[in-house]
Amino acid sequence: MPIIVQKFGGTSVADAEKIRRAAERVIRTVKQGSQVVVVASARGKQTDALIADALELNPNPPMREMDQLLSTGEQQTVSLFAMALEALGQEAISFTGGQIRMVTSSDFTKARIRSIDAGRIHRQLDQGRVVTVAGFQGVDEGENITTLGRGGSDTSAVALAAALGAEECEILTDVDGIHTADPRLFPDAAKLKQISYDEMLELASLGASVMHIRAVGFGKKYDVKIHVRNSATDMEGTIITHEVPQMEGVVVAGATVQKDMAKLSLIGVDNVPGNAAKIFAHLAGAKVIVHDIIQTEVSPQKANLSFMVVISDLAAAKEATEQIKAELNCQDIFVREDVALVSVVGVGMRTHYGVAEKMFTALAKAQVNIDSITTSEIRISCAVDEDEAEKALQAVCVAFELDKPAELRAKV
């Protein structure tokens, strides 16, 4: 019998009525002939409430104790979910991360999954039960409870689907699927039928928040078919899967805009081997996450080096670069705080010409000035003035016909 993992986020299990509706959905899936494993998050704002309780007692709580505390939210949801299933006549059993040996590293609050004991779940499924598993949590080798970080329930669900050999991992959420662009910024954005892991990874790292990036990475690694769909309807959502030939025909899967970015430029750095490594090691040491590095040679001896950071990392980034300015023999550091990054993503770019040109033309027509450009194999990003970010995104969406499903767009 095929196994389906169904992951319900916090809003889909926020109260008794929502848990009951989620349970009804699970039972429909069982009746269609599948074994179902539910992965659930903490109810509604429970995690935030527990964090507030902790901070009231200790502004800097030990991370191990935070995980011990926060893991209770998911444990409550899955036991309540099992009760709801039983009340509807479906046998069910709930498990914590520890009970299914979801063994992780000991990096409290951001642990990484190492292994899962699928056997205990299989035995319950084979007895006709639905298994509800607390997302977001595991245990380390020393039986300490760990958590996987925000959005970790997605990762739990995909990892479980991989361990169980599930046919599909459904991510049930409050949106209809993945869109070509954020519908709040481009209301005509089309829903994607499918998208490749690589495209989804690029979109997620560019701020598309529907799926957690680690979950997508897990899906790619173990080739888990991920189905992002609306928990309130039976409509098909978006399938995230490995690359299939027809994806090549779609030049641009989606477009994103990231606001609240800042750009740092190090002017006239000595162009000697190891200098770039030195600066980014220093930034990593300061826990600054760096985006979109550009280096250009300005003379045989000197180079300019720029990169982007989210605005909340700017102070740390500035301090870190100032600290090694002299060592790099850097002449000056410029900071631009009003930058946004507009990007298009698509595996079809690999085999199609003219994508960059089309994007730049669209921005030019919309009178948007491009500050800098970076590309990967399946992505083109333009830094633009933050005030012009939304206009830029809309221009790009229109140019690439992101209001239409892929099959209805003009052939390139």
Place this chain on the structure above:
Amino acid sequence: MPIIVQKFGGTSVADAEKIRRAAERVIRTVKQGSQVVVVASARGKQTDALIADALELNPNPPMREMDQLLSTGEQQTVSLFAMALEALGQEAISFTGGQIRMVTSSDFTKARIRSIDAGRIHRQLDQGRVVTVAGFQGVDEGENITTLGRGGSDTSAVALAAALGAEECEILTDVDGIHTADPRLFPDAAKLKQISYDEMLELASLGASVMHIRAVGFGKKYDVKIHVRNSATDMEGTIITHEVPQMEGVVVAGATVQKDMAKLSLIGVDNVPGNAAKIFAHLAGAKVIVHDIIQTEVSPQKANLSFMVVISDLAAAKEATEQIKAELNCQDIFVREDVALVSVVGVGMRTHYGVAEKMFTALAKAQVNIDSITTSEIRISCAVDEDEAEKALQAVCVAFELDKPAELRAKV
């Protein structure tokens, strides 16, 4: 270094301020030269709230899932407690029942403790940490979470004290200790300095609610010194301990009254071997808890048999006795629903005459009619009219001078 177990009930950890105050108390005990293990209950009304959440989804929730759910309350308290200790500069670590291998039977919602791994706690204590342990919970052999039933945190604390070889198990609560009688009914009741396990067991089974009866039983079995004291003061409370010679001098340690009792009398039962066993086996099968059995022979062939039950068990008890009335050749069944049980308890009764007489005289002077009398080695109980219960208790308390500490009472 001596080990002290300090158990804090739900009201003593109800909010951040109370947890902080409890943590300060723990640190004072550490500074006095002890290793401290904290056992804590769920905060305030958290357990009740979780039960309500469960019943909203399932009026008859699976017991395993209830335990999975309810155990989160204590887990939250002990991680928050550890954070509070750390904020005050005291290193601390929290454990769930599972993490210290508090292995229990699989009787969900009323599991019994089988073994505890004291090693993990000792290792942490020896590193200078305070260990906070979630009360009320354990795991069975199959890694299912279990709970010990209402008041189970007391049992956890005493069992841990036994396993750790602790010098003392402090039960920190909102009363000053054990009193000779319930101060709400006899305001002059004196606080006891000490009381034997057997006396406390009798008092607890007669409805004195300060200590959980299973915890006292554990204390007796492993000879754990239990100190019931007020969490809000540094005042000494009451020590529950094994019997010491000076206790013999105290004829009556305390008096209780149990209201909401009913008395069933089976009239003219065939007086043949096995009939009494038959009826009480039948009542046990109906899950009726029976108190104070009295059997009297009325002829060589016939006996009358009566017993008491709490009023909530009355319907089940009536049904069960009606079912076997014919088999016992019982002539009639009488039920009295307005009965209360007034009792005095004391190990000194074993060696002193005249206790029963003094009690009956006191009740007679107070114009209280005695319906029936039962005794154990250290207890005398009188069934009285429920309306006269409080008057009866007060009369008994005055007669035995229960308003005075034991050493100030008239010698018998």
